[in-house]
Each structure stands twice: as structure tokens, then as C-alpha cells.
Amino acid sequence: MTAYTGLDQPFKALTSYAYWHKTSMRGFVGKLATPTNMIFGDSGAHSARTLGIHLTLDDYAAWCRKWDEELTLYANLDVIGGPETTWRNQQELESHGLHPIPVFHTGDPWSWLERYLDEGYTYIALGKLLGNPVREVLPWMAKAFRLAQGRAVFHGFGMTLWAALREFPFYSVDSSTWGQSARFGVLKLFDPNSGTWTPRFMMNDRAALLRYRDLIRAHHTDPASLPTKAISKYPQVTRLACLTWRRAEEYIRARHGPITIPPGPRDPVARAGRTATPGLHLYLAAASLTPLYRAAAGVQAARQEASTT
Template sequence: MSTIHFLEKAEAKERLFFRKYGKPGYQVHTVTGRANTIERVTEKYVYIKTSSGNEANRIPRERLRQALAILFHQRVITLKELIRIQKFSSALAALIRIIMIDICKVLRTPAGVRLSLKGLRYIYSGISKGKRDVRIVKQNGGLFVLINYFTVRSDTAATWKDNLRELGFDYKCVMLDPGEKTLHEAKRKGKTVKPLDLDEYAEFVKQHSDIIYQFLTIDKIGDPETTQANTLYLERAVGRKPIPVYHVQNSLAVLQDYIDQGYEVIAIGGSVFVGRKRRAQLFDDIFKRFGDIANFHALGVGSTELLLQYPWFSADASSWLNGRIFGKLLSLHGTVRAPIWMTSEESLAFNVRIFSSLEDRYDDMQISIDLLPPR
């Protein structure tokens, strides 16, 4: 699995569109409603005439595919990003919007117009330092993994990264978690541990930017001011925005502030510390108020029921490991016990396939027989 995977998805989607609709005179509309007209499509170019222009804009199909591949990889693109790819950004955005309309939503945010893919990206946490778990994820369609900075910061040889690359994760595939929860648990057990340092964390992100595609801020539960200060500091130190973390124990005004600042993805944390009924109520409130204008990452949520009940943008958890630890299989309809003939690795592989299928679950999908728990 590599960047080729996303480019292949982009090429297939682009070819399908032009086979159906790439006829002269077909109109595509910008996000502001202006009509653009396709004049002709060649093997290399798309010629589009805007309502206000006299000459058609020539958009290289290769750049269009690159933009689509970026969307498949990042799952979110703003118009500002499109400008860096192709100067006729409104025309390119109009094409992307119509090509991806069945699997994409347009978010009008305070930061501008944002295109976001439907479906849910699951990021596999609990990955061991060895290769065994990573190999199972890779072989069963897993695309992204979560690495705990607290547990790898002493690995000066970066063997964790070498293992990923050796197994085919040769692209930006890592979400970096600072490991604040792991540090807290170590302290609770009486261990003496070095606290997390903002500058060292920022330097680690920059050093491994070739494989880190997203990184979480260093958050403090119950202290939104410190969490936000850390987030802004990391943005300046790294040169790009981390994923901020909103804790459900805080007021929705804190979440509103993050949305107003234009973050493309916001992590929702702290839900493991509240009861099931209260958690559902909190999620209901968040998605009812902000679901149309923001993308949310479910931090440490591994229940398929909760992941499917709300339109999450992405999620991470280690619950896929329950196949080995507890002999439990996850399905789109709940958790079942693995049959006695199933090995722990087969159980893990099944759980990976379940979560991997959510990435392309743009709407209610027909369940493949491979995703039904065996008996």
C-alpha cells in the first residue's frame, strides 16, 4: 500500500466521470454557484470555459488526478490547497466537486469552503514495536496507524519507522499521539517518567514529517486553556496545525472556538471517562450543532456501534486487538465471540478488515460476505 493506491483510486474515479459526462457542453458549477462549461476533453487536458471568461481554461488531467489523490489521502481539501496545485482553483474545485459529489460533502466554514470525503478512516492504535501487528494491518487493508510518541521517543534509531517502511507503509501514514494518557498511567503506577516537552515533541514531528501525516496536540484534560496554548505553540514550532483535542468535559464554547479557528479535523476526547448514556447525549449535542461545519476524530472510540451511529471523519482505537486478547470479533452489528477454530491472528485480520471497510463506506453499503463473522 503506497501513494500509488490513492492515485489509482483517483484515476479510476476521474475516468468513470469523463466516460459518463465528459461531453462538450456539460456544465459543472463552482461552490459559489457559477456555471463552468466543458468544451472538450482530450487524453491529457480538460478545457473548461467559465461564465465570465472568453477563453477556455486548460486543466491538465494529471493535475486533476493529483488533486483527487490528495483528497483520497487527506480526505479533506480546502480551496487554498487547490490554489497550490492549479491556478484555476475554482474550475478545478468545480470538477472535483462534481466528480466526487456522490462520496464528498461541501463544508462552508469560517475558514472558507472545504471538501471532505464521507466514510470513516480508522487508524490502528496499540501497534507493538515489532512487525507482527503492523504486518496484519498491512495485509488486511489497513492504511494508517497511530504511533505513541511517549513509547518511541527513546528509539533514537527510529526502528519503528524502519519497520513501517519495510512492510510497505512508504507514505505519510502515521497519526502521532503525544502519549499523555500513557504518561499519566505510568505515574499512577509509581514510575518515574520524564514529562512531555513541547519543543522535543515538535522537533520529533519535523524530523519524521516524511511519514507523519497528522499529529495530535499535547492536551490537558480539564484545562482547555493549556490545551489551546499548547496547540498554538505547536503550530508555530512545527509550521503546520496539529489536531486540537476537545474534551467532552468542557463547554461547547471551547469546541466552537476551535471551529472558528478553521481546524480541518478536531479530535473529541475524554469520552471514556463518562457513562454510556451521558456519552451518547454529548455526541448527540456535538453532531447536532456542529456536524455540518466540522470534521471530528473519535479519540479512542473502538465501538462499531458508536462509530456508525455518528458521521465521524476518522477514529482511532486498539479495540481491533480484542481478536487476540479476548477472542472477540467486531462486526457492523456488534461484537461476537470468535469460533474455536479461529486463530488469534485470523481474528485480528478479521477485525482489521471490518474497520478498513469503513473508509469506503460512503453510505449504507451492501455487506460483503467477507465482513460477516464466521461461525
């Protein structure tokens, strides 16, 4: 039986201009405990509107250019419900010498996805996936993957719908739901033996901790250390949440096999001689530094523990 440890990949994080525009990305990456990291830059346009942040294309372009070395890739400044504006932003950022990943949203005419494909974009993000009924979004994804087959791979923004991850070979996805464990003390663990998730349970639920004790230990965590909601325990819970999503990532990667970006001149990862590694890649999203620092430290500590056992 394959052992899924969640320790075999670089640490992967999604950072948003809306939350991180005043942060030194070089300083952030330099403080991560993990030696190898993959960082996805996103505009966070929707968050910027809700936070009252004035986000301009020039400001975002300057941010992407400034931190180009630290960012593995970065997305276009997309506009939900505005495919023409999203397309113009893509062209404008490219005129600045940048290589953003284009974004296609649910609700946009399919002709826009076909345009990106015809223009030679081989790595495209799918957006506005959240909030759609499963019975509607799964057929929509099926059509997107059918149109792009052999021509492009996809990133799924906020895509943690397990049925979709099992069915569709995404090259990459991101998730912010992993951080709910530390915020609310609610746990949900991935069991690679069954390929399923446990029901949610509170971290101070002693009966659940006893029931899932072996699974918790497989995440390099002592279940006896969890039956409290004390703030001092949150770093350990963050580590547990990070590792369980990484184990799920490893399981899905094995399920679909290596997913590679088709060759082409518009690969947003392979710029300046970089190499795009096979997916699936799961990026952990967070609005602040602390959860990602704790998650990276947890991954590195688990690696060290695994190497001594």
C-alpha cells in the first residue's frame, strides 16, 4: 500500500496582492522554514473591493515585476463578469513584459476560453467556482476540460470540492479552507487508505480523537496534545491541517498521474529558464503571514521527525 506522507513536495502558498501589497515577498520566503517553496501570486481583486483597497493594473503589474524572482507564477487581474476587461488586462500586463496566467470564469461565454486556447495559452485559471451548485459546476468543468484536452491545463481557484479533484486532472488548485482548523478548532482529516475525509470534529472532542488516533499520528501529531482550544495549541493544529491537505494533494497526484503543462510560448511558469514541475500542485492560501509560517515550520519539523524514525 502506498504511504502518503504529505512531505514529498515543496511548500506551496498562494499570496494575494490585496493582503500582501505592503509585505516584502523576499522577506516572507526567506523566513519560511522549508528550503524549497512555490509561491502563487494573485491580485485578490474581489478581496480588494471588500477591503476598500484601490487596486490598479499598474500597481499590480509593479508588484508582480518587483517580486518576480520570489513568485513561481502570478495570475491576471481578472474581473468577474467582465471577460473583455479581463482579456484587456491580460494583454496590458503582457505589454509590461509580464507573464500572468489568464483567468476564465464560470458564467463567461465559452468563446473566451476558446480564444485563450487558440491564442496558445497552455495554463489557464478557472475562477468564480465557489458558490455554484455541485450539479452545475461539475458539468461546467467537464466541458472546460473537454475543450482544453491536450492543449492546456487548469488551475482551480478555491477548488477543494473533492468530487471535482478526484474526477478532473487539475494541474494546480488553491485552498483557504485548510486554515479553518486553527481559527475555529474544527478538524477534518484525509485518510489516504480510503481516499476519503473524516467528518468534521472539534479538536477537544475526546471521543473523535480516540477514534482517529492512528490517523492523527500518521500526520506526525500526538492526539493527546489536541483536546484543548488554547491558543498555545494552534500552531500544532495548523501543522495538522497543512499536512492533511498535502496528503490529499499527494493522493490526487497519484490518482491522475503526472500532469504537465503542454509546450508553448505562453507558459507562465517557465519564464527566465525556469522549469514547471508536474502537478497536481495544491497551494495553501492565507490572508496573513502567521498561518503560513506555522504550516511551513510544521512540514519541516515532520520531515525531520520522519527522517529519524
